[in-house]
Amino acid sequence: SWAIVLKEKSLDMLHLLQFPYNGEPPKRLVTAQPITPNPLHFVRNHGGIPSIDPSAWFLRLDGLVKEPKKLTLSDLKDESRFPRMERTVTIQCSGTRRIEQISLYAGEGDEMINAPWAEGAIGTAKYVGVSLKKVIKYCGGLMDEAKHLELAGADTYFKMKEVMNYVISVPYSKVKAHEVMLVWEMNGEPLPKIHGAPLRAVVMGYIGARSVKWLYRITAISEPSRAPVQSREYLYFNQQVGKHNQKWIDGIQIQEMPVSSAIMSPWNKQVVIHEGQIEVKGWAYSGGGRWPERVEVSADGGFSWYAVPTENLSLKHKFAWRTWHTWLPCDVEGWIEIVVRCWDNSLNTQPTQVRNAWNWGLHVTSSAHRIKIYSVN
Ligand code: MTE
Ligand code: MO
Known part of the structure; x- marks a missing residue:
């Protein structure tokens, strides 16, 4: 992982956690330009950084899609099949400025073990890829019961005493509005490994957590994913809730960040x-x-x-x-x-x-x- 960090990230980055690697730019560089240079874009990882051979890689589409398919990178880049899409998008982690909540109060064993982000866990880039809606259409569309898409990343992390992939879901309505992109280019460069190469999702206007990196599988499902990242992280609890009385079901799933x-x-x-x-x-x-x-x-x-x-x-x-x-x-x-x-x-x-x-x-x-x-x- 460190070889990739040193190759792809600026020496100015503040390393919040060594493993999994998490980093943000220092204050004087966060807004130096309206488009964040790739080496200074923050990095949020739950596990290691997989190194994937793009020629051996393919994206699998399955579940409640009418015609399950496997698509290679060149299939996705074929403009006669899928029109190229380019957008300037901000990715913001729901933990941005968490340090201010930590300094108010964070009890032992609470979520404070998460990265203590300051104001730099946000970055803006010009992404190139395709609209996921077009790819779903290419798979013959969805069955009627399908309401969400589960996105799986190839990285592994340790949770609930098990090793698992990073898995989360987005409502299909978001995909239908052409607000979910599959991306292979960032600011005119091939997508860096640390940002999800060969392919990542960019879910516009939602918290960074839904923009799955190292994407290898998309499964159409009828309910939000039951994977722990979906059901036990990125939840908003009311102020009476603490470690002693929290129930996962009481949390609101965080999607759009407020102003x-x-x-x-x-x-x-x-x-x-x-x-x-x-x-x-x-x-x-x-x-x-x-x-x-x-x-x-x-x-x-x-x-x-x-x-x-x-x-x-x-x-x-x-x-x-x-x-x-x-x-x-x-x-x-x-x-x-x-x-x-x-x-x-x-x-x-x-x-x-x-x-x-x-x-x-x-x-x-x-x-x-x-x-x-x-x-x-
Ligand atoms: N995708 C995978 N596969 N694994 C991850 O740990 N972290 C998510 C999201 N996608 C994550 C992931 C979170 S919480 C955020 S905020 C964004 O990636 C950060 O994207 P970046 O590292 O490119 O800035
Ligand atoms: Mo995040």
């Missing part, structure tokens, strides 16, 4: 010397195909807000973040709290404090992002 944003510059506890205006930079994103419409920043903990000028937001793509920067007026000498919040195009906005949305799984940290800096004016 969220983060400040990438300046940094928490930084001393900022300025002449009445502080330059602030960051990202804003909303799941489900909603997009950031307005970003607002505050220099006084959220009493007064300044809208980031629209021209300072990066280009709008339906399934992608917008990076932004602005000059924030500030005449205070001393410690101040800078805050960001975003409004998406449905006018949803963010909870004000982390504690408003703390949950046992430590997922979906989407409250207004706050940092403290020492302002020297």
